[in-house]
Amino acid sequence: MSVRTLPLLFLNLGGEMLYILDQRLRVQNIPGDKARKDEWTEVDRKRVLNDIISTMFNRKFMEELFKPQELYSKKALRTVYERLAHASIMKLNQASMDKLYDLMTMAFKYQVLLCPRPKDVLLVTFNHLDTIKGFIQDSPTILQQVDETFRQLTEIYGGLSAGEFQLIRQTLLIFFQDLHIRVSMFLKDKVQNNNGRFVLPVSGPVPWGTEVPGLIRMFNNKGEEVKRIEFKHGGNYVPAPKEGSFELYGDRVLKLGTNMYSVNRPVETHMSGSSKNLASRTQENIAPNPLAKEELNFLARLMGGMEIKKPSGPEPGFRLNLFTTDEEEEQAALTRPEELSYEVINIQATQDQQRSEELARIMGEFEIMEQPRLSTSKGDDLLAMMDEL
């Protein structure tokens, strides 16, 4: 629908990813002097966040992101985040990556749904950026990158009309349609029901620019008010206090998009039992994907812009577990419902030789920890590497 949606989607999901990783790393934090070689320290945590944030806001990458384009599938986008999450010394197993992506998507879906005005999704984005800046306070170069992205957002979205924001909102909601993963933190806070649907409150401040419902005004031909009636509208609304700021610094007023995770709140997801809706989604997953080639192009472009710094020296990859124990992580991998699996993009051998070579080059920058594989052709290499993701 709207071709301006991807930057907002990507930055907000990325923001949620950083919140979650930050929380998990803090939970698994061991004071530096007491840590064993394989345990996370505060220094490690900062380094992981720095690496991911600097990759995310890399200029070349942002350039690709901001080009007008349609949204690709959730699977394609997940591949980009997986790459991003591995932009540092941190490693994630499939199950943890799945859980991370589930949490990210449900959190942003919640934020989009509850945005009072369509334009407020920009404030949500700014909330994410504000917090991201807090993570990298000590790195002026990266701070500058983030500010530059801020400037770009303002340039592109600052002048859009309410109608264009409505289209963006509809595009985002279509992307998130039928996702009903239950998140224990949302359930506990009563923002999500047991059936996976979010609670839409009928009280609180109305959006900026909307009047509190309940009044009917009637006018004559000259535009003078001649009658006023009140009616019972059913909600419990109050006027909006003030408008959030769209400046580089300012009070956003809106809380959506701020960091709701804290060290003391372990975040679990429950796989929602299969429902009728998912039947139609499984259908889409199984059928051969005619967009696979386009999605590969998209991935190649986007990830080609990521400048991943290869860790120097023989450093081991630190594994981060998004579950409480390793056993839990294994169990989650085994019991993930079929229809909710984010299978690797299923590609037929791509006809586009140049594209596959380019992707192979990008993939080559991945640190592959296993023994070198015997391959007969570049195409096989590419497929094998994709399978590894």
Next chain:
Amino acid sequence: MVAVDLEGPYEPRVRRADLGATGVTSDLGRGLQGSEPRMFRWERSIPLRGSAAALCNNLSVLQLPARNLTYFGVVHGPSAQLLSAAPEGVPLAQRQLHAKEGAGVSPPLITQVHWCVLPFRVLLVLTSHRGIQMYESNGYTMVYWHALDSGDASPVQAVFARGIAASGHFICVGTWSGRVLVFDIPAKGPNIVLSEELAGHQTPITDIATEPAQGQDCVADMVTADDSGLLCVWRSGPEFTLLTRIPGFGVPCPSVQLWQGIIAAGYGNGQVHLYEAATGNLHVQINAHARAICALDLAPEVGKLLSAGEDTFVHIWKLSRSPESGYIEVEHCHGECVSDTQLCGARFCDSSGSSFAVTGYDLAEIRRFSSV
């Protein structure tokens, strides 16, 4: 045009089977607290194969009283679902339609599906990001395809058709550029011709409303609305004439209705405005909803207006004219809260306004209400 024409087989899945025909109010449909006695009760819902997409005007209803049937149409995304139901909401058969493929990267999304009742036939119109498809009313045979011309579009503009209405023997369809396409429809057969392109809007059309011409000259019988909130008032004919323009005020107008010279417009800031079509004057302003309005519908026999908003509420209003001044007046009749559901479509299911149906984002059923 019989139910069996729609593809089966259908697996009925009734939620809360214990409700039966009497219906029980639960947290899924509560009337306003402490107000007048319940006027509507929640009826048996009709299950959908796919959930409704977060679009506006995302429900079309075709009443076929002679056959004791009602057709429903809902957009899921790349597909739209048509289904037929007997009285009491018993689902009979269903069919899925897809947007016609064309040049492009992703699967084309449907923006709207709507039945157009013409003097000698009923056509089903489907608008998408590729173009306009017209079918016989049961959705079985496509009779016409019009591909959108995206020539003028800049790379940042989304190209789509949206806004569908029948006016006499014409079908009018809005587009992303603001142009309204007027198709001349023969009494039968596929010889449909694009007869006119109306200019009047500069931003994407959201909705079109029509009513039968009242017989006199100079009577407005069509209103078009767009994303900027601008309303254009037209008189139909072999050539359509622009009569008045009613400017917007910074928010989209996603839905519009026309009844006896009264324009009802729902806006993105939750307000419903009533204008005199002949003059363009605003006569009533209702602070109706706390979020954007997504759909309006009319029961023409009684002058009832239905408004649905993204705030989960549905309201029913009675339109009238003051006997002394002739000015437009309105009265609030009823409100209903569809808990935790961002509504996206709403229609009366009969012309006396005694029953209505709604769809909601992510909701895989059509919720029905009827008066007690």
